[in-house]
Amino acid sequence: MVVIRGMGGQGKSQVALEFCKRTRGKPFDTIFWADASSASTLNQSLEVVSERLGSRSYEMPDANARVQYVIRTLQNWPTHWLIVYDNYDSPFAFGRPLTDFMPQNNQGMIIVTSRYGDTLNLAEDDCQIELPGLAEEEACGLLLKLGRSLKTDDATTHARRIVARLGYHALAIAQAGAYIATR
Numbered sequence: 001m002v003v004i005r006g007m008g009g010q011g012k013s014q015v016a017l018e019f020c021k022r023t024r025g026k027p028f029d030t031i032f033w034a035d036a037s038s039a040s041t042l043n044q045s046l047e048v049v050s051e052r053l054g055s056r057s058y059e060m061p062d063a064n065a066r067v068q069y070v071i072r073t074l075q076n077w078p079t080h081w082l083i084v085y086d087n088y089d090s091p092f093a094f095g096r097p098l099t100d101f102m103p104q105n106n107q108g109m110i111i112v113t114s115r116y117g118d119t120l121n122l123a124e125d126d127c128q129i130e131l132p133g134l135a136e137e138e139a140c141g142l143l144l145k146l147g148r149s150l151k152t153d154d155a156t157t158h159a160r161r162i163v164a165r166l167g168y169h170a171l172a173i174a175q176a177g178a179y180i181a182t183r
Contacts, residue, residue: 009171
């Protein structure tokens with residue numbers, strides 16, 4: 001279990017997606033992505049997974065049965081698998097713990113992305129990834145590039161003040177850069 005935590009727009013999903021791309025086929029033969037932004041979206045995602053795993057909805061008309069089918073199937077999966085529970089930002093809206101949706105198997109790995117601070121407790125200390133904001137130089141470079149600004153001393157001074165006010169937050173900097181480019 002790995003938890004990637006950070007503010008919205010920090011790139012949690014992108015980090016998980018890049019990990020999936022780099023590990024597809026080696027070591028993970030099977031990778032699934034589930035939207036964990038709510039209990040209903042997670043159930044819907046796992047229902048799609050159940051179809052991919054070969055279940056037939058007419059054999060299991062109940063959504064909960066299809067979710068349990070996924071969990072049981074992955075618990076017995078003979079090769080390495082990975083499932084990403086993306087955007088687990090509102091644990092209290094679930095009504096039951098996320099661990100109820102997690103297969104237990106030595107062949108599998110689970111990644112959870114979340115804005116919620118206590119989500120880190122789902123993983124061991126060495127499997128908790130906290131995404132910080134960008135470094136000042138990277139943040140200024142991004143703002144100047146997206147804002148189509150020349151890298152002059154004056155522009156860099158203004159960029160430093162702007163990115164500091166934006167908390168070095170990548171999404172906010174990208175939006176500010178786009179705004180600057182249109183002005």
